[in-house]
Amino acid sequence: AADMSCRLGWLSEEDRTRIVRLVARANLPVRPPEGMTGERFLSLMAVDKKVLDGQLRLVLLKGIGQAVITSGFDPDILRDTVNGY
Numbered sequence: 001a002a003d004m005s006c007r008l009g010w011l012s013e014e015d016r017t018r019i020v021r022l023v024a025r026a027n028l029p030v031r032p033p034e035g036m037t038g039e040r041f042l043s044l045m046a047v048d049k050k051v052l053d054g055q056l057r058l059v060l061l062k063g064i065g066q067a068v069i070t071s072g073f074d075p076d077i078l079r080d081t082v083n084g085y
Helices: 002-007 013-025 038-045 075-083
Strands: 058-061 067-070
Touching (some): 002 075
Antiparallel strands (some): 058 067
């Protein structure tokens, strides 16, 4: 979410880095599991509980502490984000 929000220009690179470090320090994953491809990740997202009426909704960040639920994002940016790992 932090990486995609940064790619959308909603979150600064500094805030993205801060969030990734905090999540890692909490021993939570910051990368997909070994062997998870971007296409597989996207196919799993398509059946996630956040899909409503066929639209994938994501929780993204406008800033630290400013989460939004949206389906208004460029699918190419989502694809770039999941393939970026």
